[in-house]
Amino acid sequence: MSSHLYREDRIVYSSNGEAMGAYEYQRWAEPPTEMIQHVLFRALRSSGRYRSVYAQRSSIRGDYLLHGQLYDFKEITGSSMSARLALELELRDTKTASTVWTHLYNHDEPVEGKDVSAVVAALNRNVQRATNEFTASLVQYFSSRPPAPLASPAQ
Numbered sequence: 001m002s003s004h005l006y007r008e009d010r011i012v013y014s015s016n017g018e019a020m021g022a023y024e025y026q027r028w029a030e031p032p033t034e035m036i037q038h039v040l041f042r043a044l045r046s047s048g049r050y051r052s053v054y055a056q057r058s059s060i061r062g063d064y065l066l067h068g069q070l071y072d073f074k075e076i077t078g079s080s081m082s083a084r085l086a087l088e089l090e091l092r093d094t095k096t097a098s099t100v101w102t103h104l105y106n107h108d109e110p111v112e113g114k115d116v117s118a119v120v121a122a123l124n125r126n127v128q129r130a131t132n133e134f135t136a137s138l139v140q141y142f143s144s145r146p147p148a149p150l151a152s153p154a155q
Contacts, residue, residue, distance in 0.1 A: 002070035006032045011116065012074040014084075020074070026116045032073045036087065036127055040068075043131045049139065064100075065092045071106075075119040081111035083122035089134055091141070101141045105130040 005012050009031055010022035028035060037055070044053045054060045071086035084107075091101040109126040111118050 001068065002033050002073075006070050006073050011119070013119075014074050014076050016076070016078040023116065033070055036070065036073075037068070039127055039131055040066075040089075040134065043135050044138075047135060047139075049142070061094065063094060065094055066090075067092060073123065075111070075116075075123075076108060081114070081119065081122075082108040083111055083119055083126055084108050085123065085126040085130055087130055091138070101138070103134055103137045105133055 005020075005022065008022075009027045009029070010024075011026045011028060012020060012022050014020045041053055041055070044050055052060070052062070054062065056065065066089060068087060068089045071088070072084045073087075074084055076082045076084050086104075086106040088102065088104045090099050090103075092098065093100050107126055107129065109122040109129070111122040113121075
């Protein structure tokens with residue numbers, strides 16, 4: 001979930017955190033919410049730690065629901081440029097409908113250049129850092145709560 005700004009494909013900027021806008025011609029290949037979801041899913045799937053990872057839009061219902069809120073995904077201009085990412089994830093147990101884990105990531109990544117491609121590179125580094133932080137925190141959560149063994153078929 002996010003504000004409408006991040007559900008569109010335009011790159012968002014802010015000057016010193018005050019005025020916000022979106023570039024007219026510089027756009028993402030897809031909305032940031034979808035790009036970040038793909039990166040997180042790919043990391044969770046490739047970790048080998050989970051039986052399966054599916055989008056909520058699928059008909060499959062799992063043991064947990066990972067829900068995210070994207071607060072910021074933008075260029076910050078001022079005396080120095082940075083790429084801000086603020087994202088919160090929460091894990092809900094679908095059996096109890098309770099939130100069992102939350103993690104807030106908020107970081108301004110320095111931009112190494114003055115053009116939009118440098119901002120995109122900094123936002124990409126920020127997403128990778130957030131993904132690593134989230135997956136490590138989830139590993140820690142699940143390692144303290146090992147899954148119940150799978151039931152063996154009756155003979």
